[in-house]
Amino acid sequence: MRVRALLVVVAMALGACGSGPVTTGEVLTWWDSYSTEPGSAAVETVLTRFEQQHPGVDVRRTSFGRDELRKRVDEAVTSGGLPDVAVVDTGDVARLAPAVVDLTARYGGWDSKLLDPVRRGVVVDGKSYGVPVRASTLALVRNRELVPEPPSTWDELRSVARGRTSGERAGLCFAGAGDALASGFLPVLWQAGGDVRDVGGAAGVAALSFVDGLRTDGSVPAGVADWDDAAAAEAFSLGRCAMLLAGPEVTPSANLAGLDWVSGPLPGGVPAPVRGETGVIGRGSAHVDLAWRLLTWVSDTRDNSTQLGGVLYALPDRADTVTDLGWQWDPNVAGFAEQLRASRPMAEYGPNYPRIATAVAAAARDVLEGRKAPAAAAEEAGRVVGPLTR
Template structure:
């Protein structure tokens, strides 16, 4: 027995001398999906995750960046298979659909008493809710505004009303330069832009064929087809292309969001931003951005929640969310925070945040609703339908979809 003990001790000492160590605690591995697959946004998310892992060596985040065009389909496939990732950054209008698919965890109890959650601006809080329950953490928020070339306006005041906008856009239209540009490609960017005009007219989607809805359609039709202040080519542009046209000096003003900042600054533009002009219903702008959700079947829901909480609470992340992801401050205690002003024009964008309107309230069928909207607008701008006819056709499609909220 004594010999056996001596041999065991010798073996342990030898193993120690060779550098053997006790087994390290197993890491918690979190799967993460987003659609920031290139450029500054990709780098920003990589930095966010690296900072968190550096402070939490017991957590490994396995990130998958999916091209935006494929993202929604990938989420639906994951929801149907029951293999939803631990953490996903989803466009807020897609939240109701994922809740209906039983794919995301209810975070309402976790929100209770969470100071950062309580501080979120009400439209931002609403973007993370469905059926009165919280299902996500809104980390990146944005909204649309009117961006203008300061040199072209030559010191004149930017437009404040629809009448101002139409007159200014017409006056600034010259050979090779449009007075105003906005996204007209048949996809979500066009829907978001039109929603701003619809709300400014005092309308909404459930009554899109009423006087306000028809007025909004007629107004954008006048800009494109009567005044020709908005180029016909815009019907093939998304927001990114609009920004490139503006940066090239081919647009005097544009409707766009804070993700254009890098493009304009790199182009050396002398530009500024103001709130979208008001119509009969006042000023209005859509709330954009993503809410981060936790998969309902996640075995690491607690670790995923701690990750999202840390990303929301850590002020060191402002650089990545701001300059990297084009995000705006989205809490009452940060909307005027100088640390968030990663560009001099952030304050003007952020001023619209308290009154911005989320789109997730349109329910689980929002993708089909959005398609009906952009189809309606394109029909009018291409001259295929009069505003009244296009609006009536759109309402017939939209009304049944909104019943499934």
């Protein structure tokens, strides 16, 4: 936690969006999961800049690992002890909605520049419950020496993956551990014409059959079901994968390895899940105006966005930043950003999305590891997911 001495200065007006005056010595609590460097230091710098521009405000930050933050937030929801601002996984916004402040009335026209998938990622039953802090998604990453041109269909993707598999090199890699596998599997389900609501049906079987085909082709590594995002990025960077389903987090390792690589949309314009983090305001906060001002200030201030972009591997999430050179922290940002525009927010699946993701990932993992045939895995997923989507 960072604690700074309170600045005793004359209170100043916060201005627009219905914000009231800053009270001398006003303290905001902030939780996030940006616990590693250089991201943590960049967040510190941004929050310090807010304090400097808003004398009398002290932002007290506590940073956790991603899983630990989710655990602490859940405990705080139960006890009523959420901080003023919690920067949570965007996929958790819907389930946290009852415990955080409805910001719909404050949005007004503020959100007009947000990309539509990003904007919808904080909307639950027509109400807005947070402010996007970091946007990301999944795209197709290629080693250009091995795959010079992007496959245009999913059948072609499988064919190319099979053709580029050789020895210790796999044709296609992705994160298969935990719920990360859901992010990679949902586009396969969507391209098959299905959705989680009917994952137990024909489209679910077709999607899982595609996964099974990758396995039987030998196109995916044998241990891919145990890989997290970092392990998948490392394998790609070491030349052990010709293609990778990944987010912009792969950038530093791929660049460090000196690969000639490129990112781009998934075949056929199929969406991928919107990923990233959203700032929510605890319902018990006594500083809602100031918390709203802080979150929108982080988004609106160009220096903040460009400073956080490259170290948090964030994508431009507003129409006025998509072509901003300050956001082009790497040449491959453009490919990921193009996919983000065509992505889908998980808030549309409601508060049960984390449990849905677990069930969908389990079905794909059972097929990947050869424990179940596609039809059996789809049937089991349908039994679990069905009640969660009603």
